[in-house]
Amino acid sequence: MTRNDNDSWDIKTSVGATALFVAAARGLAARQPQALAVDEFAEVFCRAAGDEWAELFTADPERTKQHPLRSADFGSLFQAFQAGRTRYFDDYLRSATEAGVRQVVILAAGLDSRAYRLPWADGTVIYELDRQPVLEFKRAVLDDAGATTTAERHEVAVDLRDDWATALRDNGFDPSLPTAWLVEGLVIYLTPADQGQLFDTLNALSAPGSWLGIEEMATIDSDVFSAMTTPSADPHSYDRGEGARWAGLIYNDRKTQAVQSFTPQGWTGAAIGLVDYLRSHGRTVPGGGAAVGHFDPSLMSLATLRKPTSANARP
Ligand SMILES: C[S@@+](CC[C@H](N)C(=O)[O-])C[C@H]1O[C@@H](n2cnc3c(N)ncnc32)[C@H](O)[C@@H]1O
Incomplete structure (x- = not known):
C-alpha cells in the first residue's frame, strides 16, 4: 500500500487497521500466564471488529494457529513487544500522575x-486524538460494552498531519498546565517533516513540568525494508505473506529521535531499547533479541522525557 499526504482510513483500512493489529496482539498477550500487561478491552475491540480479529479470540484455536499474531516466531515476539510497551507506558502514566x-x-x-482501565487521580482530564472513524468505532464498542471511564475523557477527531493544536485547545486543553503526552505506535506512520512539526507543536504546548512518553523505531536497513514491502508468495514466511501489507504503511526515512529532538529544548530523559526493557522485567525475548523475519526488536525503543519546572529550568 502506498501512503500519501492526504490519505485517510477507518478502523479496518490502511493505518486504521494497525490499531486493530496491535490491539489483537495485546489481547493475545493478556491471555498468557504471568502477563506483563493486561488490557482487558483489547479483546473486546477485536470481538466487535469481526473477521480475523474476532476469530483470534472466538474460533477454535486450531483454525487460527496460522495467523501471524499466533505464530511461535513472529507472533510470540510481537505479543511480547506489545505487552512490553503497554506496561512501559502504563507505568509512565502512573509516574506522571504521582508527580501531580x-x-x-x-x-x-x-x-x-x-x-x-488505569486508576487516575481525581481531576484528571484525558484528550484522545485520532481520526474520526477510528474514534467512532472505539466509542461505539465501549458504549455497547457498558464501559465507564476512570477519568474525564475528551475525543479530538483530527489528522495529526493537520492543525491538531487548535482542535486540542478548542476541546478544552489548557497549555498553561503540565501535560503527560503519550506517543505510542504513531511516529513510524509520519514523514520526517510531519514528525518534526508534531514535536515542535508538542514542545510549544508543554508547560514546565510536562512529561513525554514515546515509542520509536530506528530506520530499517534499506535492503531489508525493500524486502519487507515486497509481498511474499511463501505461505511459510514468518508473517505468512502478510508483512508487506503492514510494512507499506511505514515511512522508513531517517528521523531524529525524541531524546535528540527534545534535549536541546531543555527536556531531560532517556530511551531504553525494547529488548533491554523486556529483560529488565525478567522476560525471555522470543528470538533472543534478534530479528524474526523482518521484525527486528532491537530497532524499537521506549523513552520518557520531562520538561523541567521553571524552578529547575536551565539558565
Ligand atoms: C498502531 S496504531 C496505535 C494506536 C495506539 N496508540 C496503540 O498503541 O494501541 C496507530 C494509530 O495511529 C493513528 N494515526 C496514524 N497516523 C495518524 C494521523 N496522521 N492522524 C491521526 N491519527 C493517526 C491511526 O489511526 C491508529 O489509530
Whole structure:
C-alpha cells in the first residue's frame, strides 16, 4: 500500500487497521500466564471488529494457529513487544500522575483503553486524538460494552498531519498546565517533516513540568525494508505473506529521535531499547533479541522525557 499526504482510513483500512493489529496482539498477550500487561478491552475491540480479529479470540484455536499474531516466531515476539510497551507506558502514566500531572494527551489513541482501565487521580482530564472513524468505532464498542471511564475523557477527531493544536485547545486543553503526552505506535506512520512539526507543536504546548512518553523505531536497513514491502508468495514466511501489507504503511526515512529532538529544548530523559526493557522485567525475548523475519526488536525503543519546572529550568 502506498501512503500519501492526504490519505485517510477507518478502523479496518490502511493505518486504521494497525490499531486493530496491535490491539489483537495485546489481547493475545493478556491471555498468557504471568502477563506483563493486561488490557482487558483489547479483546473486546477485536470481538466487535469481526473477521480475523474476532476469530483470534472466538474460533477454535486450531483454525487460527496460522495467523501471524499466533505464530511461535513472529507472533510470540510481537505479543511480547506489545505487552512490553503497554506496561512501559502504563507505568509512565502512573509516574506522571504521582508527580501531580492531571492533564493527559494521547496522540493517535487508536484503541488505547487507558482512560477506562488505569486508576487516575481525581481531576484528571484525558484528550484522545485520532481520526474520526477510528474514534467512532472505539466509542461505539465501549458504549455497547457498558464501559465507564476512570477519568474525564475528551475525543479530538483530527489528522495529526493537520492543525491538531487548535482542535486540542478548542476541546478544552489548557497549555498553561503540565501535560503527560503519550506517543505510542504513531511516529513510524509520519514523514520526517510531519514528525518534526508534531514535536515542535508538542514542545510549544508543554508547560514546565510536562512529561513525554514515546515509542520509536530506528530506520530499517534499506535492503531489508525493500524486502519487507515486497509481498511474499511463501505461505511459510514468518508473517505468512502478510508483512508487506503492514510494512507499506511505514515511512522508513531517517528521523531524529525524541531524546535528540527534545534535549536541546531543555527536556531531560532517556530511551531504553525494547529488548533491554523486556529483560529488565525478567522476560525471555522470543528470538533472543534478534530479528524474526523482518521484525527486528532491537530497532524499537521506549523513552520518557520531562520538561523541567521553571524552578529547575536551565539558565
Ligand atoms: C498502531 S496504531 C496505535 C494506536 C495506539 N496508540 C496503540 O498503541 O494501541 C496507530 C494509530 O495511529 C493513528 N494515526 C496514524 N497516523 C495518524 C494521523 N496522521 N492522524 C491521526 N491519527 C493517526 C491511526 O489511526 C491508529 O489509530
